Amino acid sequence: MKQISFSRRDFLKSTAAVSAAAVISQAGAVYAAGPEKIRLALVGCGGRGNGALSDCINAAKYLNIPVEIVALADHFKDRALKTAEQHGLSPDICFDGPAGYKKVMESIADVVLLVTPPAFRPTQFEAAINAGKHVFMEKPVAVDAPGARKIMEVGEIAKQKKLCVVAGTQRRYAANYRKTKFAIEQGALGPILGGAVYWCGGKLWHQERRDGESDADYMVRNWVSFTEMSGDHIVEQHIHNIDIANWFIGRTPKLAIGFGGRARRKTGNQFDFFNVDFDYDEGCRIHSMCRQVNGCYNQVSELFTGSNGTTYGSGPVKLIKAVDIKYPDYEQANGSEMVQEHVELLRGIIDGKPINAAKDVAESTLTAIMGRISAYTGQLVRWRDLTDASSNSPWYNLKLTPGSEEFENGTVKAPADDVIAIPGQA
Amino acid sequence: MTVLSRRDLLKGAAAASATAILTLNGAVFAAGGDRIGVALIGCGGRGTGAALDCLTADPSVEIVALADLFKDRLESCLKQLRESPFANRIKVTENTCFIGFDAYQKAVAANQAMLVIEACPPHFRPLHVKAAIEAGKHVFMEKPAGVDPAGIRSLLATADLADSKGLSITAGTQRRHQAHYIETIRRIADGQIGQIRSATCFWNGADMLGYWQWYEKNNLSGMEWQCRNWPWYTWLSGDHIVEQHVHNLDVVNWAINGHPISAMGMGGRQLRTLGNIYDHFAVDFEYADGVRVTSMCRQINGCSDRVCEYIIGTTGVAYLDGSNGRIEGAKPWTFTGQGENPYVQEHKDLIAGIRSGKPLNEARHVAESTMTAILGRMSAYTGNALKWDWAMKSSKLDYTPEKYEFIDIPEPQVAIPGKTKLV
Numbered sequence A: 001m002k003q004i005s006f007s008r009r010d011f012l013k014s015t016a017a018v019s020a021a022a023v024i025s026q027a028g029a030v031y032a033a034g035p036e037k038i039r040l041a042l043v044g045c046g047g048r049g050n051g052a053l054s055d056c057i058n059a060a061k062y063l064n065i066p067v068e069i070v071a072l073a074d075h076f077k078d079r080a081l082k083t084a085e086q087h088g089l090s091p092d093i094c095f096d097g098p099a100g101y102k103k104v105m106e107s108i109a110d111v112v113l114l115v116t117p118p119a120f121r122p123t124q125f126e127a128a129i130n131a132g133k134h135v136f137m138e139k140p141v142a143v144d145a146p147g148a149r150k151i152m153e154v155g156e157i158a159k160q161k162k163l164c165v166v167a168g169t170q171r172r173y174a175a176n177y178r179k180t181k182f183a184i185e186q187g188a189l190g191p192i193l194g195g196a197v198y199w200c201g202g203k204l205w206h207q208e209r210r211d212g213e214s215d216a217d218y219m220v221r222n223w224v225s226f227t228e229m230s231g232d233h234i235v236e237q238h239i240h241n242i243d244i245a246n247w248f249i250g251r252t253p254k255l256a257i258g259f260g261g262r263a264r265r266k267t268g269n270q271f272d273f274f275n276v277d278f279d280y281d282e283g284c285r286i287h288s289m290c291r292q293v294n295g296c297y298n299q300v301s302e303l304f305t306g307s308n309g310t311t312y313g314s315g316p317v318k319l320i321k322a323v324d325i326k327y328p329d330y331e332q333a334n335g336s337e338m339v340q341e342h343v344e345l346l347r348g349i350i351d352g353k354p355i356n357a358a359k360d361v362a363e364s365t366l367t368a369i370m371g372r373i374s375a376y377t378g379q380l381v382r383w384r385d386l387t388d389a390s391s392n393s394p395w396y397n398l399k400l401t402p403g404s405e406e407f408e409n410g411t412v413k414a415p416a417d418d419v420i421a422i423p424g425q426a
Numbered sequence B: 001m002t003v004l005s006r007r008d009l010l011k012g013a014a015a016a017s018a019t020a021i022l023t024l025n026g027a028v029f030a031a032g033g034d035r036i037g038v039a040l041i042g043c044g045g046r047g048t049g050a051a052l053d054c055l056t057a058d059p060s061v062e063i064v065a066l067a068d069l070f071k072d073r074l075e076s077c078l079k080q081l082r083e084s085p086f087a088n089r090i091k092v093t094e095n096t097c098f099i100g101f102d103a104y105q106k107a108v109a110a111n112q113a114m115l116v117i118e119a120c121p122p123h124f125r126p127l128h129v130k131a132a133i134e135a136g137k138h139v140f141m142e143k144p145a146g147v148d149p150a151g152i153r154s155l156l157a158t159a160d161l162a163d164s165k166g167l168s169i170t171a172g173t174q175r176r177h178q179a180h181y182i183e184t185i186r187r188i189a190d191g192q193i194g195q196i197r198s199a200t201c202f203w204n205g206a207d208m209l210g211y212w213q214w215y216e217k218n219n220l221s222g223m224e225w226q227c228r229n230w231p232w233y234t235w236l237s238g239d240h241i242v243e244q245h246v247h248n249l250d251v252v253n254w255a256i257n258g259h260p261i262s263a264m265g266m267g268g269r270q271l272r273t274l275g276n277i278y279d280h281f282a283v284d285f286e287y288a289d290g291v292r293v294t295s296m297c298r299q300i301n302g303c304s305d306r307v308c309e310y311i312i313g314t315t316g317v318a319y320l321d322g323s324n325g326r327i328e329g330a331k332p333w334t335f336t337g338q339g340e341n342p343y344v345q346e347h348k349d350l351i352a353g354i355r356s357g358k359p360l361n362e363a364r365h366v367a368e369s370t371m372t373a374i375l376g377r378m379s380a381y382t383g384n385a386l387k388w389d390w391a392m393k394s395s396k397l398d399y400t401p402e403k404y405e406f407i408d409i410p411e412p413q414v415a416i417p418g419k420t421k422l423v
Helices: A008-017 A020-032 A047-063 A077-086 A100-106 A118-130 A145-160 A175-185 A215-221 A239-249 A337-351 A358-377 A383-387 A404-409 B006-015 B018-031 B045-057 B071-082 B103-109 B122-134 B149-165 B179-189 B222-228 B246-256 B342-356 B363-382 B388-393
Strands: A038-043 A067-074 A094-096 A111-114 A134-137 A165-167 A192-201 A255-261 A273-279 A285-292 A299-306 A309-312 A317-319 B036-041 B061-068 B097-099 B115-118 B138-141 B169-171 B196-205 B262-268 B280-286 B292-299 B306-313 B316-321 B325-329 B385-387
Touching (some): A038 A047, A038 A100, A047 A067, A047 A111, A047 A337, A077 A094, A094 A100, A100 A111, A100 A118, A118 A134, A118 A145, A165 A337, A165 A358, A175 A239, A175 A309, A192 B196, A255 B280, A273 B292, A285 B196, A285 B280, A299 B196, A358 A383, B036 B045, B045 B061, B045 B071, B045 B342, B061 B071, B097 B103, B122 B138, B149 B169, B179 B325, B246 B363, B262 B363, B280 B363
Parallel strands (some): A067 A094, B036 B061, B036 B115
Antiparallel strands (some): A192 A299, A273 A285, B262 B280
């Protein structure tokens, strides 16, 4: 491990003095000459945000790259301060409130980790790319079709700006999943002709509203209970498995027919189970199943049936007629795909070979959104309803509110708890 | 009537071995002109329809006995039959009309009947079909074959008994008698879509209130109220995944030529407030060799409806619905032939089987398809994933009430996944 030659405090003191513009040009210069350090910022200091920060620091250690944390933001001040404290950092680098992320974009950070509730991702991603930051962003990346399309658009700008974009759909960085993908690409499994993807598990946490709490604060604290914040659990959690279907099949579904309901949930307005028939055309249909209900059968996996055999997403590939597959060795830093994704992000920055996952993760987010809209409304939903303005679909411009805009201008009105979508009446 | 009276025939049959019966039946029908006496158990809309279909199927058919739980239902059925073009073949008398929970026993014992049409709520099917076969009658039974594993086990035993006695059990899964289904499945069996690797089937349609009457409680006993509103109660109908969606699951099992080995299902009540059934289900079934089947059924108004089956093979996809069958892929094909009304054709096939001495016994098929749906429902209700073998051999689920009498019984609860116990 290479020693960092300057103290954290010195670094922060000096960076505080420089302007954002200066930082960007400086950053470019640094890389051209070989990086000395990479400066990190985190937006969203909850459990996953702190986890992502650790993963990134571990990835840097793995690569022997010095990193510095230069800015932290969270809706709640105490969350940001806690993260600062954990890393022995000054409270001065902490920002809070719905616009706190803007301060982060003005910082000298090279890489910004975007780990707030998904509703905020498109706006924050755009701000990060506009500010010339490399980005790690958690999944999902939007809660509605306009948001997902925004991610795709901004992802293209990131490409032009040669910025790295990595998303937290970490199975794409797991050695076992990559082996399965390899076998599929080699044709061993044959065309995928069916399958099922599952995230069936227990309920997540939920938060009751506190006395006197603002709607905005309540929604952020209880964000995994509100569709407007999380996209509902089919989007927020099950995207992982849907992402594997899109990745392995190599395209997005054309149609979705989904069901869902709310059997046991207490707060917010989400369903707690979904089933979607995703029609990928060419005779390939995938059944997506997700549930957050305690006391039920749990399964988190992806299962595919090809013309020559079957496989789980993580393997092994079981063939009807065995073929010898010579798998490459896939790197998995510290044995963790969640570290590996940051390794590839940092390596892309250092090597000047930016990788860009914006389109993939936006498509998988949108696939899950398509399933949710179908389940909420009871209607068949086409991919083009969400991606092609000429479809004249009411869902094309359907924007969930409150969103970034309402949070930033202080007009958040929380939806009623326990009032949910009724299929056939939406 | 022919030289051999029905009574003689039955008397003789009771004494003779199974083989002898076959020959005898064959001989009788070969001679032609004999009457086929039919006892109808279950005089609701479908029962009346099935009787009319049977009358349409063959001029030898006569309706000789009626049985129902309720007098008003029996009377409206009889009126409809007597006002039909087949009025002269309605040979029902006061003495052959039976009412109540034991009416079926009297109907299957009616001497004039050689064929029993069983069209009661599915709960009663295994019991009634068993009684009919034990009484030596051929059977046409509506789908589904039952509502619980105990009933399915009973029906499978009855299927064996029917075979040993040379009797028919034809089922109301009419797609098996529908020309475009038969031809498409034949082509699948012929390898025209390669090996089957997956399938998806749907019955996504409207709420039952659009086509079934809901009776208000008023002063009805709990038992009568539930029996009259049978489609809405799991113990009576099996829930709509069993009662209705069995059609599509039957097509999938038929195409695959097997039944699932496991199921994981979900479902719930988004809008329904009546009875205790769900209004939507989705099930992931695993069959042998990694074949996966998605089943979806919904009864909610105002949604995207579809009722069809997709069978996906290594070289093509077969698409089937009520009006068409086609194959896309390496050997594209679309059905262009003409088909008979399948609801009549199933009775023609049944009667042809009786006449030729080769009785058509579909009980195992429909029992397996019904069990497929029951497996999905049990999984959705409890939140458990289930194995076929466990459910068939070890499940103790049996919805038989303590007593069949018109008393007040509690309103059954709606299942809650994760809380409702698997039995």
